[in-house]
Amino acid sequence: MKTVIINVIVVTMNEAREIHNPGFVMFEKDTILATGPMKDLPKEENVSGAHFIDGKNGILMPGMVNLHTHMGMIPFRGLGDDCKDRLRVFLLPMENKAMDQEMVYLSTRYAAGEMLLSGVTSVLDMYYYEEEAAKAMDEMGMRGIAGQTVMNEGACDFSDPFDAIAYGERLIKKYAAHPRISACVAPHGTSTCSKEVLLAAYQADASYQVPFTIHTAEMDYEMEYFRKDYGMTPVQYLDSIGVLGEVTVAAHCIHMTEEDLLLLKKSGAKVAHCIGSNTKAAKGVAPVTNMLEKEIPVGLGTDGPASGNTLDLLTQMKLCADFHKNETKDRSAFPAEIIVSLATIQGAKALGLDAVTGSIEPGKQADMVLVETGSANMFPVYDPYSALVYSANPSNVEAVYVAGECLVKDKSLVNVELNELRDSLIQKMKKTEFRKYMVL
Ligand SMILES: [Zn+2]
Structure with missing residues (x-):
């Protein structure tokens, strides 16, 4: 009908x-x-x-396209928000103690519900136990790419990054013919993965033409590491080892040189701009005006609920306008039409989904x-x-x-109650370390 x-x-x-x-x-x-x-x-x-x-x-x-988030991290929202070293004090220890398959599944269901209620219909996710995330996104009816995160030092799901890559590849194959869900291998960051891990992940993603997404030029210590050990920037490093290409979706790209931008342009790599997360953490503002002038493809991401708190792109669009206008001291800069395009068709293009969605x-x-x-x-x-x-x-x-x-x-989820998604996640959180911190 x-x-x-x-x-x-x-x-x-x-x-x-x-x-x-x-x-x-x-x-x-x-x-x-x-x-x-x-x-x-x-x-x-x-x-x-x-x-x-x-x-x-x-x-x-x-439907809006969220180009970078961590759907499994709903339990972390608001935890240690203003703590200086939140990553080491809260995130990493809690991730190791409390994160398991069921938590990822329940959190991803909740995150999908939250995103749908705000108009996000497609998402590039990046976290652990992504088979659970893929299942949850599928059940919720979303369009999504489940990015299996890989890190040198191991994570809550795999201690060996190559096991995580093999798991990611299996997931890519499993969802290859699915109409809405796909998968990819998502290395955690430029300085948290070895060259061998980055190359293996890139090879897996490029051979299936799925996004190779990675935190890039985000952290001060990351910039310092590459400057001291390699005499280059993270973007130069990715390019030098051959993992900057059409399928690369580099998240953040805050600290960029002119040469970095030219490398992005030349390689066809895409940028997931996460203005809310970047400015909340006082990391800086990515040079998006310059990126767009160079016609580097840029879309918008919320980052995870621990970093940006909300998972909607309407908030990101407003922040995008505010910060970029302020930075350029020009109220006509970054007009609303461009910002809506970043949240929709440009995001779809970044994922190679523009023939399917985004307009x-x-x-x-x-x-x-x-x-x-x-x-x-x-x-x-x-x-x-x-x-x-x-x-x-x-x-x-x-x-x-x-x-x-x-x-x-009518502003409500059709197939499931948001309360039901929340209640099942709360029950799970109460069985873990999270109960120590919960006031609600
Ligand atoms: Zn992130």
């Missing part, structure tokens, strides 16, 4: 950046059939029996978000891009579709 959403401002994010106002979108099963202004709505006889949904003048935008166009998957305009903070609307970037927040997300399936309706 066809579904037609009518009376909406359709922000297509197609090449011509068309906006249909008032407009409609028609889709059947998982595929968008048509979109356009209401006056072009197919005659009744052509859509007989179709299910009509009145969008009530809301903004219908493509509202016939033939693409029906991954769409209806942002209502009836709430106090959404009135009036002059420019839908500016309404999305500067006015909207996740509480304005009315409905969400992934592959044509309505997963959020």
